[in-house]
Amino acid sequence: MTAAGAAPVVVIGCDGRGLPPHLASALRSATLVAGAPRHLAAVGDVGAARLLPVGAGASSWPDAVAQMRSAAAAGESCVVLASGDPGFFGVVRSLRETGVQVRSWPGASSVAQAFGRIGRSWEDATVVSAHGRPAAAALAAARVLAKVAVLTGPQAPAELFVDVLRRAGREVWVVERLGESDERVRGGSDCVPPYAEPNVVLGLTPGDDDLGWRSGADPVPDGWALPEDAFEHRDSMVTKAEVRALALARLAPRIGQTIWDVGAGSGSVAIECARFGADVVAVERDGEQCDRLRRNVSRHGVQVEVVTGAAPDALAGLRSPHAVYVGGGGLGVVEHVAGLASTRRAVIALAAPERVAPSMQLLQRNGFEVEGVQLNAARLRALPDGSHRLAATNPVTLVSGVRS
Ligand SMILES: C[S@@+](CC[C@H](N)C(=O)[O-])C[C@H]1O[C@@H](n2cnc3c(N)ncnc32)[C@H](O)[C@@H]1O
Known part of the structure; x- marks a missing residue:
């Protein structure tokens, strides 16, 4: 558990848009700020805070989470910068699992943004993640789901999913580096490797839309043990x-x-x-x-x-x-x-x-x-x-x- 009186770690979701004043001020009064170098660079003024870069060539997320936990327990004012909605396949879970209290200010998730960039609704989509985990389950899901968004990762890159989705007859999109100056949105035959990371892969079934009243794929068929x-x-x-x-x-x-x-x-x-x-x-x-x-x-x-x-x-x-x-x-x-x-x-x-x-x-x-x-x-x-x-x-x- 967090030490009595320790303030919650503030987690800010970065989605390419500027920070509202109350979050800019939280950053300026922080003593420790962790995040990917691109997020640290993008937010600008962090006052006198120590910076903890996370990612390739820097601290791993588990290390950063452990450091945040100790700093928060010691009464420091900690901020984490993460991508999109940190409560959606993000760092909020890892922080909570170590007993840290969190206050999260989500940005728009990369999935919401990716569907937004191609002008499609997504309440009927299922989101699967192969980021930092074996790809087999995400691949199995991508093969069958009518509308899917895949969070990829270096070990499970976009190429794997584009190929599987194409073979399943899906309309395929790869949305790369959302919110960055080199953001790219490609679909159909324009969608060819290499794909810059981070990216989201979308697979859609033309003409298939909408469960109408709730999100995600239907997990249970309307009857089984059929005659x-x-x-x-x-x-x-x-x-x-x-x-x-x-x-x-x-x-x-x-x-x-x-x-x-x-x-x-x-x-x-x-x-x-x-x-x-x-x-x-x-x-x-x-x-x-x-x-x-x-x-x-x-x-x-x-x-x-x-x-x-x-x-x-x-x-x-x-x-x-x-x-x-x-x-x-x-x-x-x-x-x-x-x-x-x-x-x-x-x-x-x-x-x-x-x-x-x-x-x-x-x-x-x-x-x-x-x-x-x-x-x-x-x-x-x-x-x-x-x-x-x-x-x-x-x-x-x-x-x-x-x-x-
Ligand atoms: C650990 S998940 C974090 C998801 C995040 N919480 C969100 O709501 O977007 C990391 C994955 O999100 C996707 N992602 C995050 N930032 C992105 C960006 N700027 N452009 C494209 N995809 C991104 C990529 O699939 C990446 O591998």
């Missing part, structure tokens, strides 16, 4: 709704997760995962099934990458999955996916009882907590006299594993 006739399929070869319900619960598909559906058939599991916002790769060896799967994907208006090939060989080179559904392909596939460090959840659907124990063992050997259940659903079917009979569906065993 089999929601999917074109051959000879009843489609995962039954009751099995899909449990499989979805165990796979936990959501925005930011990459999911493989191996032996995807008509693609019912893949499509349902995509409806929850996951980035999905469906692997299927039969070309005719792949055509059917693609028709099902477009019928449901989702994005699923379809890979034609026999697993496990066809799995080499695919982006790493967070969760995998194995509907076909045998124990070789189970062994492969259980051995991948990225796999946190695996669900294996088995008709043959002989494969249950080896599948469980493979998962257990790779550190998964494993459970199995045989599902025997009997559906009520109406008879002509108005009574019902029970119609059994084929039993399926689901083996599922989870590891942290």
Whole structure:
């Protein structure tokens, strides 16, 4: 906790516009001012304050936060200059996590400014950050979200996202160095590397707009475990709704997760995962099934990458999955996916009882907590006299594993 009586650290969001008088005066009476050199240079008069530059070649943000904490506890008057809205993917969180009290004066976030520069509203956009963290989740989200803004970083540069968004058919913009004299806003075919940092990448779906009453992407579809006739399929070869319900619960598909559906058939599991916002790769060896799967994907208006090939060989080179559904392909596939460090959840659907124990063992050997259940659903079917009979569906065993 902050020492009793210590004044809150004042965090000022810089967005290229000048400071109002009360913040200019807070700066002049500060004893310690931290921030990126470009922000320190831009604010001008900081009175007699010590300057603490942060960024490449200077202090790291964690060091600066620690110094702020000590200075604030010693009764100093501390100011932090940060970009945009410091409470939005910014330094307010890091300061609060060390117990420092904060008073923040946000500027316009780089995301709001970027959408402003291209003249678009953004309440229906989802913002993802790859700044200072692994890019996999942001990439998985960017592949599927209809309207997305990406905060990039040196380890996850704009190039990565421009490429992924273009392949997903999005209208792409890169907005570089907002508020600086070399600010640049480029879209469409003008959008070519190199991209100056910092920058924000925007991906939009032409014609897709507006949830109408709240911001962000819709995380939950309007129904799941859809009936089999929601999917074109051959000879009843489609995962039954009751099995899909449990499989979805165990796979936990959501925005930011990459999911493989191996032996995807008509693609019912893949499509349902995509409806929850996951980035999905469906692997299927039969070309005719792949055509059917693609028709099902477009019928449901989702994005699923379809890979034609026999697993496990066809799995080499695919982006790493967070969760995998194995509907076909045998124990070789189970062994492969259980051995991948990225796999946190695996669900294996088995008709043959002989494969249950080896599948469980493979998962257990790779550190998964494993459970199995045989599902025997009997559906009520109406008879002509108005009574019902029970119609059994084929039993399926689901083996599922989870590891942290
Ligand atoms: C740690 S986040 C801070 C976001 C900030 N709190 C905001 O509201 O804009 C850093 C990322 O914000 C974006 N960003 C910050 N300042 C920017 C600027 N002047 N021009 C373009 N993007 C900027 C970049 O994606 C950068 O990597």
